[in-house]
Amino acid sequence: MAFWRLFARNRSAVMGMIILILIFLMAISAPLFFPADPFSLAGQSMSPPGENGFLLGSDSLGRDVAAGIAHGAKTSLLIGLLATLVAVFIGVIMGALAGYYGGIVDNLLMRTTEMFQTIPSFLFAILLVAIMKPSIESIVIAIAVVSWPAVARLVRGEFLSLRNREFVLACHTLGMGDVRIMLGEILPNCLSPIIVIGSLMVATAILIESGLAFLGLGDPNIMSWGFQIGAGRTLLRSAWWVCTFPGIAILLTVLAINLVGEGLNDALNPRLRDRS
Amino acid sequence: MEGSKRRARYVLKRLIQAVPIVLAIVVLNFFLLQLAEGDAVDVLAGEAGSATPEYMAELREKFGLDKPLIVQLGVYLKNVVTLDLGYSFRHDMPVSQLVFDRFIPTLLLMTSTIFLAVGLGIVLGLVAASGLNTWRDTAISIFALITYATPLFWVGLMLIVVFSLNLGWFPTSGMEDFAMFYEGWDRVVDIAHHLVLPTITLSLFYLALYTRLMRASMLEQAGQDYVTTARAKGLTERRIVFVHVLRNALLPVVTMAGVQVGALIGGSVIVESVFAWPGLGMLAFEALFARDLNLLLGIFLLSAVLVVAVNLVVDIIYSTLDPRIEMA
Numbered sequence: 001m002a003f004w005r006l007f008a009r010n011r012s013a014v015m016g017m018i019i020l021i022l023i024f025l026m027a028i029s030a031p032l033f034f035p036a037d038p039f040s041l042a043g044q045s046m047s048p049p050g051e052n053g054f055l056l057g058s059d060s061l062g063r064d065v066a067a068g069i070a071h072g073a074k075t076s077l078l079i080g081l082l083a084t085l086v087a088v089f090i091g092v093i094m095g096a097l098a099g100y101y102g103g104i105v106d107n108l109l110m111r112t113t114e115m116f117q118t119i120p121s122f123l124f125a126i127l128l129v130a131i132m133k134p135s136i137e138s139i140v141i142a143i144a145v146v147s148w149p150a151v152a153r154l155v156r157g158e159f160l161s162l163r164n165r166e167f168v169l170a171c172h173t174l175g176m177g178d179v180r181i182m183l184g185e186i187l188p189n190c191l192s193p194i195i196v197i198g199s200l201m202v203a204t205a206i207l208i209e210s211g212l213a214f215l216g217l218g219d220p221n222i223m224s225w226g227f228q229i230g231a232g233r234t235l236l237r238s239a240w241w242v243c244t245f246p247g248i249a250i251l252l253t254v255l256a257i258n259l260v261g262e263g264l265n266d267a268l269n270p271r272l273r274d275r276s
Numbered sequence: 277m278e279g280s281k282r283r284a285r286y287v288l289k290r291l292i293q294a295v296p297i298v299l300a301i302v303v304l305n306f307f308l309l310q311l312a313e314g315d316a317v318d319v320l321a322g323e324a325g326s327a328t329p330e331y332m333a334e335l336r337e338k339f340g341l342d343k344p345l346i347v348q349l350g351v352y353l354k355n356v357v358t359l360d361l362g363y364s365f366r367h368d369m370p371v372s373q374l375v376f377d378r379f380i381p382t383l384l385l386m387t388s389t390i391f392l393a394v395g396l397g398i399v400l401g402l403v404a405a406s407g408l409n410t411w412r413d414t415a416i417s418i419f420a421l422i423t424y425a426t427p428l429f430w431v432g433l434m435l436i437v438v439f440s441l442n443l444g445w446f447p448t449s450g451m452e453d454f455a456m457f458y459e460g461w462d463r464v465v466d467i468a469h470h471l472v473l474p475t476i477t478l479s480l481f482y483l484a485l486y487t488r489l490m491r492a493s494m495l496e497q498a499g500q501d502y503v504t505t506a507r508a509k510g511l512t513e514r515r516i517v518f519v520h521v522l523r524n525a526l527l528p529v530v531t532m533a534g535v536q537v538g539a540l541i542g543g544s545v546i547v548e549s550v551f552a553w554p555g556l557g558m559l560a561f562e563a564l565f566a567r568d569l570n571l572l573l574g575i576f577l578l579s580a581v582l583v584v585a586v587n588l589v590v591d592i593i594y595s596t597l598d599p600r601i602e603m604a
Contacts, residue, residue, distance in 0.1 A: 115300045118587070120579045122542025123560065127576055130564055131312045207427055211546055214429045215564060226427075233433055233550070240437050247430035254425035 006267035013263020019256035023249075027073035034067035038223040046239050057241040059232055065242055068228045069249050075224040076253060079139055080206040086144035087205075088198050091151025096182050098152070099159025110156070113149045121146035125208055129217045136219050139212060143205045154197055158190035192268035199261035203254045210250050225250050287592055294584050301580045305573050306352045310345070312569050361574040366566040371574035374559065379578075381451055382555030384467075385548070386540055388475045393482035394533050398526070400483070401490020406517060408495070416487060424484040428543055432477040432550035439473060446473050449552035470553075478547045482536060489532055493525040500524075527594075534590025538583040 008014055041061060049057040049065075056065040098109040125142040132138035162168060163186065171181045212218060213226025225246040232242030343351075355361070361371040404416040423431075440448040452466050497503070498521060506516045541557075548557030556575050563571040 111296070111300075115297050115304075118297055118538065118580060118583050119301065119304075120538040120541040120576070120583060122539070123545060123576050123579060126545065126560065126564065127308060127572060130567075130569070130572065131308060203425065207425075210427050211429065214427075214546070215549065215561060217564070226429075229427075229430060229433065236433060236437055237441055243430070243433050244437075247427065247434070250427050250430065251422070251425055254427075255422065258421065258425055 003267055007263050010263040010266050012259050013266070016256040016259025016263065019252055020260060023073055023253050023256065024077065026070055027077055030067075030070035030074060034064065034070050036064075036067065038067045038071040039063065046235070048239075049241050049245075056245045057239065059228075059239065059242045060235055065228065065245055068223050069225065069246055071223040072225040072228065072246065073249070073253075075219075075222050076206045076209060076250070079136065079143070079209045080202040080257075082140045083143035083147065083205040083209075084198055084201045086140060087147035087201060088151050088194065090144065091148040092155050092187070092194065094148065094152040095155025095157075096159055096187065099156040100163055100178070100182055100186070102160070102163075106156070109152070113152050116146070116149045119146075122208065122211065125212065126215065126217065129212055134212075134217045134219055136222065139209060139217070139219065142212075143208050146208070147201055147205065150201070151194065151197060154193055155190065158193065159186055162186050162189055196261060196265045196268060199264055200258065203257040203261065206250065206254055206257070283595070286595060290588055290591055294588055298581055298584055301577065301584075302353060302356050303349065305577050306349050309352075309569070309573055356577070361577065362570040364563075364568055364571040364574075366563075366568045367571070371571050374571065375556065375574050375578050378554060378556050378559045380555075381553060382541075382544055382548070382557060385471065385474055385478065385544060385553060385555060386537075388471055389478040389482070389540065390533060392475055393479035394486055394529065396479075397483050397486025398490050398529060400487040401494060401529075402517075402522070404487065404491045405494035405498070413491075416491075420484040420487045423480045424488075426480065428477055428481060429546045429550050431480055432473070432547055435473050435477060436550075446470075451554050474547050474551045474553050477550070478540070478543050481543065482540070485536070486529055486532065490525065490529050493528050494521060497521045497525045531590065531594060534587055534594075537586045538579075541579045541583070 041063065044051075044058065046058065046060060051057075056069065058064055094109050094113065098106040098113075125146050128142035128145060129138050132141070159182075168181060168185060171185055176185075209218075209224065210226030210229075213224045214230040216230060218224050218227045218230075228246040229243045232239065232246075235242050359372050361375065363369075364371050364374055367374055400416050400420075404413045407413050436448050439445045447470050451470050452463065503516060503521060506520050511520075544555065545557035545560050547553065548555050549561035552558060556579065560572060560575045563569075563575065
């Protein structure tokens, strides 16, 4: 409960949380308000917002922009969360092994991490999706592959500073196995920074996903905000609304997640709390 | 004498460290190529319309595609070292030729972006830190927060709507107006005119980054002992900020400028495809549409090597600027 009090002290974080909850509600209620396939023709094409029964207008094929945004929310949140989970999973394993064992293992894993950090990540994600063919799975894998190094570095640092503490030495004396010490004893002690970096990573993942979809590398069967903007860019002159509203949706979502992430950082890392 | 010897050794050491990374990237590139469905012969056969299996087997033998993977890797490494990045069948040109042709516009865009983002970021960070918790600080922080969360391609499109379509101040796309046959100075002005919107778009994200970094860096330096000393000496606040704090606060910002080059290349793919800027990013976008994997891998390889090179240069400059950097 102390955590919530600390979190609530940060007003912008609470605002971010409220926006995020609203977007989440929009995502799960999309089939209720817009039962039709968001790819289907819903009426007069190129309707400006508010006309012909379209709240946010329609595109050149008569697809409802509002329906696309509601259905796209699920895609963005889902891909953002899944990709982050996979990235955190890989990053924790790599970082834990490197930090715990040190020596050659550390050297090898950190060189690998360095290589992945050197590669231009967005270009690498484009390549991976293009090679694997666009689908939810390939997009999640591509985003995870370019995102895990940051987690690995963080976890390695934490493990490095914790592995010689008294409680870990005591575990060794008790005869605990390495895996049990890593997962059961050290990992729980570095959960807060992992949660913070993970929450911020969801935001980056959503931005990468929208960029991929904008370039035409989205899953062709699933509506997403990036796809809407990519499809609407040729209509900029005649129908500004097709590009504008999905972009605002991305902006609000990413902003909300960043605010929540910073709030978590303030609440979970007491050392940093009172720094301006 | 001793110092320059140590510096030379440091540069050599960093060069040697860069070799395995470049090598690993080349190997990764090779395996990505293997992972893709179909090989060069399939592409050729597809282009030709039809080909008998015997003819395709013959072609595979000719290109060495029937050899064991390790031999093919050796051949690939040798080709890359001699700057042979394969052939783009769509453009009917060697990949290396295409990539080098498109390199200059990207370099132009990236240079102007780095100058705008770093320069303005330093100024905004400075203003925010010197007026801590005033309305200026809040406004700059909110601006940074919003630009940090905005997708680049959307900013680009919105800028086009406002400044090109409605106000008519800037061209919507391209690098120059070929129909005007500008020469000399007029051509430079024309290119600069086309450069404005892409540069603003690409710099926004990094601007937010550098603003936050500069603000944090200034605040950190402001708490140091030497600032107290300077204040005790009776120096004015203005002199303390501009002469003492600023110099020290700049260092982390300069390092970040190098680290971000990789991300900048990714951003340029998006920005160039929005503004039809004829650089590497646009080429990557075209390659993506044409399913020209060879070309895409060539662009990827070149940009990865570019990042390694820039990081190397930044490290070396940094070690010269700040002798405290460990050179052992």
